[in-house]
Amino acid sequence: MAVAIVILCIAQVSVPALGGYVRGPFSSALLYVSLNTAIAGVAMSTLKEKLDRHTVLAGGVAGGLLIGFLLLVIYGATLGMGSVEIPLLRLAEIWLGKWQWVYALVLLAAVLTTALANLHGLASRVVKPPGYWLCVVITAVAGFVIAQYGFISLVAFLYPLLGLCNIVLLAGLCYYSLNKFKTVRRNR
Numbered sequence: 378m379a380v381a382i383v384i385l386c387i388a389q390v391s392v393p394a395l396g397g398y399v400r401g402p403f404s405s406a407l408l409y410v411s412l413n414t415a416i417a418g419v420a421m422s423t424l425k426e427k428l429d430r431h432t433v434l435a436g437g438v439a440g441g442l443l444i445g446f447l448l449l450v451i452y453g454a455t456l457g458m459g460s461v462e463i464p465l466l467r468l469a470e471i472w473l474g475k476w477q478w479v480y481a482l483v484l485l486a487a488v489l490t491t492a493l494a495n496l497h498g499l500a501s502r503v504v505k506p507p508g509y510w511l512c513v514v515i516t517a518v519a520g521f522v523i524a525q526y527g528f529i530s531l532v533a534f535l536y537p538l539l540g541l542c543n544i545v546l547l548a549g550l551c552y553y554s555l556n557k558f559k560t561v562r563r564n565r
Contacts, residue, residue: 408540415543462529492520 428436455464469480500512523531 407544408537411543411547412536412540415539415546462527496520 451465454468458464458467461467463484466477466481466484469477473480496513496516499516500509504512
């Protein structure tokens with residue numbers, strides 16, 4: 378995955394990061410990795426007790442290689458589509474013709490299931506069971522209102538912002554883990 382990110386960074390040297398307030402390909406890559414690492418961390422935290430170390434390592438390597446390969450394929454296929462709001466929908470139009478709606482439906486299902494999983498995860502962690510549904514409704518309505526700003530506008534603002542927040546979160550987790558490790562080592 379790191380090699381794929383480096384290749385993409387080199388290929389995009391002249392393109393500013395999303396959002397315009399973080400410039401350069403390396404900062405874009407760092408924010409992208411940070412955002413996706415945090416998302417993966419949330420998913421993996423629920424599986425912590427169910428997986429052994431070998432399975433986690435093998436899955437991480439296999440998943441990283443697969444996602445890196447897919448990233449390179451998608452990047453190659455979408456070159457020159459910078460002005461298209463959702464380039465993969467444009468590719469579906471080119472490749473599938475009148476059947477592009479099938480891909481659009483699958484993409485919509487993927488987006489909705491991800492949104493529902495995130496909505497449930499947020500509500501179940503933020504409030505206790507009596508307030509769960511109120512939190513779900515408020516968050517869903519807020520998400521719907523925010524979604525009216527458009528996909529490109531939201532991605533341009535939120536990806537870098539969430540990436541920066543996750544860098545701070547990851548740095549805090551590393552600091553906490555290091556201090557915990559030092560404390561355990563001193564007490565031996």
